[in-house]
Amino acid sequence: NAGVTQTPKFQVLKTGQSMTLQCAQDMNHEYMSWYRQDPGMGLRLIHYSVGAGITDQGEVPNGYNVSRSTTEDFPLRLLSAAPSQTSVYFCASSLTASYGYTFGSGTRLTVV
Amino acid sequence: DQQVKQNSPSLSVQEGRISILNCDYTNSMFDYFLWYKKYPAEGPTFLISISSIKDKNEDGRFTVFLNKSAKHLSLHIVPSQPGDSAVYFCAASPSLNKLVFGAGTILRVKS
Numbered sequence: 001n002a003g004v005t006q007t008p009k010f011q012v013l014k015t016g017q018s019m020t021l022q023c024a025q026d027m028n029h030e031y032m033s034w035y036r037q038d039p040g041m042g043l044r045l046i047h048y049s050v051g052a053g054i055t056d057q058g059e060v061p062n063g064y065n066v067s068r069s070t071t072e073d074f075p076l077r078l079l080s081a082a083p084s085q086t087s088v089y090f091c092a093s094s095l096t097a098s099y100g101y102t103f104g105s106g107t108r109l110t111v112v
Numbered sequence: 113d114q115q116v117k118q119n120s121p122s123l124s125v126q127e128g129r130i131s132i133l134n135c136d137y138t139n140s141m142f143d144y145f146l147w148y149k150k151y152p153a154e155g156p157t158f159l160i161s162i163s164s165i166k167d168k169n170e171d172g173r174f175t176v177f178l179n180k181s182a183k184h185l186s187l188h189i190v191p192s193q194p195g196d197s198a199v200y201f202c203a204a205s206p207s208l209n210k211l212v213f214g215a216g217t218i219l220r221v222k223s
Binding site for chain 1: 116118121129146148153154156157158161164201203210211212213214215216
């Protein structure tokens with residue numbers, strides 16, 4: 001089992017560019033989430049999904065878009081990158097939160 | 113407004129001794145609490161959890177204590193090992209879909 005796979009691992013964007021962070025899991029988990037980690041702030045929820053076709057906003061959704069067309073994939077789209085979106089992004093999946101989310105290894109994004 | 117607070121940014125402990133990591137929360141609707149461990153350049157890994165109907169949960173060297181009246185939980189690691197050196201995140205779940213994380217505590221276990 002690969003678990004949760006995130007690509008790319010590193011990315012540098014110019015302000016205003018768009019891109020998609022990919023996330024795939026092979027555990028047949030219904031719940032998937034995107035978090036960003038910033039120094040001194042822990043991990044903050046961007047968007048989450050409870051199953052294919054169902055998504056909802058988390059704590060910091062502005063500037064990001066998601067869709068969930070399959071159980072396995074949950075891509076995160078940056079519509080127009082801003083320096084404030086410089087962060088480490090983690091994708092996670094779970095049967096339920098009580099089982100503990102499985103996290104990917106992260107994407108380090110720098111917006112210049 | 114941080115709903116989950118880890119007030120100690122770092123903790124240093126001697127190998128073999130007990131490590132105690134603390135976490136406070138403000139939202140009484142949280143019904144599940146989790147601890148995650150994170151090494152540099154890796155994603156967080158699930159360590160241990162506790163339901164709000166319990167006050168203690170053990171898993172090997174790791175024990176989590178929950179004091180609902182004080183809105184406080186703690187993670188005890190006994191005995192501490194150098195491999196335990198990592199960032200520890202406390203997280204709380206207001207629903208099955210979401211986790212709210214604290215800012216993390218860096219644990220250093222000295223050999």
